[in-house]
Amino acid sequence: MIGYATVLGAIALPLNAIIKIIEIYQTRLIMKLDRITSNPARMNGQPCIRNLRLTVRRVIELIATYPDRQELYQEFPELDEEDIFQALVFASTYLDDRQIEFSEPYETSA
Secondary structure (H helix, E strand, O other): OOOEEEEOOOEEEEHHHHHHHHHHHHHHHHOOOOOEEOOOOOHHHOOEEOOOOOEHHHHHHHHHHOOOHHHHHHHOOOOOHHHHHHHHHHHHOOOOOOOOOOOOOOOOOO
């Protein structure tokens, strides 16, 4: 059973959601993501790598497209390992783990 806590006296949130929020803020406080920039005048304010016209989303796509990092670095020499690491950390802070309950039991067949 999931416990609930009241936040600001008005909103009841599951404890696991509160813990997740705390973890996100701790990650952002502990790790300074100094290579992730956001400028409203560039790329519509999307988070970019070092003020380049290379968004965090595009970097994540490139990681999936180029399983060999050396090939990725040849195609995009402006990227380095720290850029990729910070893009992954930044993206992961916006993802939320959640459980979805189905109304009917589903079975898988092999």
